[in-house]
Amino acid sequence: MLPRHYFHTKTQSYQYFCRFAIVLAQGTFNTKIGTFAAVAGSVVGLGNIWRFPYLAGDNGGFAFLIIYLFVSLLISMPLMLSEFSIGRSQRCNAMRAFRNISSGPWFLIGFLGVATAYVIDSFYMVVGGWSLKFLQLSIVNAFADMSAADIKGTFGHLLSNGTQLVLWSEATLVIATAVIIGGVSNGIEKFNKYLMPILLLLLIILAVNSIFFLPDSYKGLQFLFYPDFSKITFQTVLKALGQSFFSLSLGMGAMLTYSAYMPKSQRLPRTALFIVSFDTIVAIISGLAIFPAVFSFGIDPSAGPELLFITMPAVFSKIVGGQFLAILFFLLVFLAASTSQVSLLEVVTAYVSEELHIQRRKAAILIFLTMTCTGGICALSLTGAPSLTFFDMSVFDIFDYVSSNIMLPIGGLLIVLFAGWIMPKRILHAQLTNNADHEPFYFKIIRFLIRFVAPIFVSILFLHLIGIF
Numbered sequence: 001m002l003p004r005h006y007f008h009t010k011t012q013s014y015q016y017f018c019r020f021a022i023v024l025a026q027g028t029f030n031t032k033i034g035t036f037a038a039v040a041g042s043v044v045g046l047g048n049i050w051r052f053p054y055l056a057g058d059n060g061g062f063a064f065l066i067i068y069l070f071v072s073l074l075i076s077m078p079l080m081l082s083e084f085s086i087g088r089s090q091r092c093n094a095m096r097a098f099r100n101i102s103s104g105p106w107f108l109i110g111f112l113g114v115a116t117a118y119v120i121d122s123f124y125m126v127v128g129g130w131s132l133k134f135l136q137l138s139i140v141n142a143f144a145d146m147s148a149a150d151i152k153g154t155f156g157h158l159l160s161n162g163t164q165l166v167l168w169s170e171a172t173l174v175i176a177t178a179v180i181i182g183g184v185s186n187g188i189e190k191f192n193k194y195l196m197p198i199l200l201l202l203l204i205i206l207a208v209n210s211i212f213f214l215p216d217s218y219k220g221l222q223f224l225f226y227p228d229f230s231k232i233t234f235q236t237v238l239k240a241l242g243q244s245f246f247s248l249s250l251g252m253g254a255m256l257t258y259s260a261y262m263p264k265s266q267r268l269p270r271t272a273l274f275i276v277s278f279d280t281i282v283a284i285i286s287g288l289a290i291f292p293a294v295f296s297f298g299i300d301p302s303a304g305p306e307l308l309f310i311t312m313p314a315v316f317s318k319i320v321g322g323q324f325l326a327i328l329f330f331l332l333v334f335l336a337a338s339t340s341q342v343s344l345l346e347v348v349t350a351y352v353s354e355e356l357h358i359q360r361r362k363a364a365i366l367i368f369l370t371m372t373c374t375g376g377i378c379a380l381s382l383t384g385a386p387s388l389t390f391f392d393m394s395v396f397d398i399f400d401y402v403s404s405n406i407m408l409p410i411g412g413l414l415i416v417l418f419a420g421w422i423m424p425k426r427i428l429h430a431q432l433t434n435n436a437d438h439e440p441f442y443f444k445i446i447r448f449l450i451r452f453v454a455p456i457f458v459s460i461l462f463l464h465l466i467g468i469f
Contacts, residue, residue: 027183027184027185027186027261028184028185028261028262028263029184029185029188029189029261029262029263030185030189031189031193032263032266033193034185034189034190034192034193035189035261035262035263035266035271036271036274036275036278037189037192037193037196038188038189038192038193038258038261038343039255039258039271039275040192040196040275040278040279041191041192041195041196041339041340041342041343042249042254042255042258042339042340042342042343043247043248043249043275043278043279043340044196044199044278044279044282044336044339044340045247045249045336045337045339045340046127046305046308046333046336046337046340047243047246047247048247048279048282048283048286048336049283049286049290049308049332049333049336050286050290050305050307050308051243052068052243052247052283052286052287053224053283053284053286053287053290053291054301054302054307055239055240055243056068056224056283056287057223057224057287057291057301058301058302059231059232059236059239059240060227060228060229060230060231060232060236061222061223061224061225061226061227061228062224062225062226062227063227063228063229063231063232064231064232064236064240065225065280065284067232067236067237067240068240068243068244068280069276069280070240071237071240071241071244071457072244072248072276072280073276074449074453075241075244075245075449075453075454075457075458076241076244076245076248076250076276077272077273077276078416078446078449078450078453078454079245079250079251079412079415079416079450079454079458080248080250080255080272080275080276081268081269081272081432081446081450082415082416082418082419082420082428082450082454083250083253083255083256083259083415084255084256084259084262084268084271084272084431085259085268085419085423085427085428085431085432086098086101086256086259086415086418086419086423086427087255087256087257087258087259087260087262088259088260088262088264088266088268088431089101089427089430089431090260091260091261092260092350092354093110093114093257093260093347093350093351093353093354093355094109094110094111094113094114094253094256094257094347094350094351095107095108095110095111095113095114095351095355096110096354096355097110097256097260098110098418101418101422101423101424101427102418102422102423106418106422109411109414109415109418110253110256112407112410112411112414113251113252113253113256113347113411113415114253114347114348114351115407116251116252116253116403116407116408116411117252117253117254117344117345117347117348118344118347118348118367118371118374119399119402119403119407120252120344120399120403121341121344121345121348121371121375122371122374122375122377122378122399123375123378123396123399123400123403124337124340124341124344125169125170125172125173125176125341125371125375125378126165126169126375126378126379126382126396127305127337128169128172128334128337128338128341129165129167129168129169129170129171129172129379130155130158130168130309131308131330131333131334131337132168132171132172132334133158133164133168134309134313134330134333135327135330135331135333135334137154137313138313138316138323138326138327138329138330139327141323142154143313143314143316143317143322143323143326144317144322144323145317146313146314146317147314147317148310148311148314151309151310151313151314151317152306152310155306155309155310159382159383160383160384161383162379162380162383162385165379165380165382165383166376166379166380169375169376169378169379170372170375170376172334172337172338172341173341173368173371173372173375174368175338176338176341176342176345177345177364177365177367177368179191179342180342180345180346180349180360180364181360181361181364181365183360184261188261188342188343188346191339191342192339192342195335195338195339196339198335199282199332199335199336199339200282200285202328202329202331202332202335203282203285203286203289203332204285205328206289206290206325206328206329206332207285207288207289209289209325210288210289210290210291210292210293210296211288211292214292214293214296214319215296216292216295216296217292217293217295217296218292219292219295219296220287220288220290220291220292220293220294220295220296221288221291221292223291223295223301224284224287224288224291238460238461238464241457241461242461242464242465245408245409245412245458245461246404246408247279247283248275248276248279249340249343250408250412250415251407251408251409251410251411251412251413251415252344252347252403252407252408252411253347253411254343254344254346254347256415257343257346257347257350258343258346260350264434265434267434268431268432269432269442269446289329290307290312293312293315294307294311294315296315297314297315297318299311299314299315308333312326312329313326316329345364345367345371348367349363349364349367352366352367377395378394378395378396378399379396381394381395381396381397382394382396404465405465405466406462406465406466409458409461409462409465410462412458413455413458413459413462416450416451416454416455416458417455419450420447420450420451420452420454420455421451425447428443428447428450429443432446
């Protein structure tokens with residue numbers, strides 16, 4: 001009769017073999033710079049370009065920025081480190097990672113992350129299609145001498161034209177799929193390593209132009225940076241937390257999946273701190289690029305998505321070199337949308353490839369075909385088709401609401417609960433200290449934040465988003 005520990009050893013060996021096989025099949029990031037670029041590409045998106053600067057300006061300026069950094073470090077960063085620890089320790093897709101660590105229904109957290117990434121990418125590809133279409137219009141100088149009303153009509157025509165919407169949306173999906181097929185190091189890493197510096201350079205060029213070459217640009221700077229502490233309330237803290245949570249791509253499996261490709265030498269706390277800092281810097285520079293221009297022409301800064309696709313083209317049509325600046329701006333918007341779309345697509349592709357035991361290329365093509373359908377439905381729902389409208393909301397809006405207000409916060413809450421209370425402490429310790437034989441002071445702080453602070457605030461955020469609190 002074989003001893004009981006024999007079966008335990010055999011099971012462990014099989015799990016290690018599976019993880020090793022997955023790493024060989026999917027690949028890993030080759031360099032630290034490539035790792036930083038890939039993760040940064042995931043977190044830098046359209047929310048950085050318009051939503052954060054507006055929230056900052058409308059909620060106390062520099063005072064809001066202080067709150068944002070505070071909640072990012074105390075709540076969002078521990079959640080990110082939870083995902084990093086789970087992902088790198090298991091080196092597999094989101095669902096299998098939870099299943100490897102603990103038996104029972106906890107694997108459903110990973111499945112929720114995969115589903116969330118799929119839902120978000122289905123409507124996010126449509127927004128990417130808008131940016132690609134407006135980049136094309138900028139290249140042919142279609143906005144020359146157009147008024148804001150004319151540009152609004154152009155955008156409205158795009159939304160009413162189902163064929164155009166679907167074609168431009170599918171074009172962004174084709175690009176993202178091509179990157180995924182290229183693999184982890186030759187596809188995702190190289191894509192982000194080249195595009196992130198370009199994105200940052202474009203932002204700086206646009207910011208310099210707005211600050212130094214537009215009249216009354218100081219009004220935009222004042223809107224962003226004047227510290228008005230009278231506007232700081234608990235609701236402001238929740239707004240800052242919500243922006244930080246969503247901007248850093250938490251709760252959707254992206255950080256967990258990317259961390260599975262991180263080298264063992266990568267210091268996770270340092271990486272998380274860099275990502276939080278870079279995400280904030282990009283958001284601030286975006287504000288410097290957009291709001292001096294907005295205030296120079298007396299435009300409402302709370303225009304939201306219209307700020308990108310109606311207001312900014314109208315601004316560019318009125319200034320010298322506007323066509324060149326419009327091309328740079330919409331190239332920037334498209335790159336920000338693309339890097340985020342790639343990370344979402346990778347979450348789903350890794351899951352399908354590993355769970356169905358098929359090649360990465362086949363998995364990517366399968367996801368492309370299914371997302372062509374769901375993304376196409378999201379695009380067509382914007383035309384106002386009655387069959388694609390439910391409860392006075394388009395499918396696009398339903399996907400947006402459900403993923404942002406329900407799936408993401410629930411996923412984030414379950415992840416920190418799992419990392420803090422279910423996952424063995426030794427796994428968290430090994431990942432956060434790179435297998436150090438001692439327990440540094442910051443480990444106790446991070447674990448305390450994961451176990452007690454983050455769950456409370458993420459729960460409050462969820463209740464706030466669904467209208468209970």
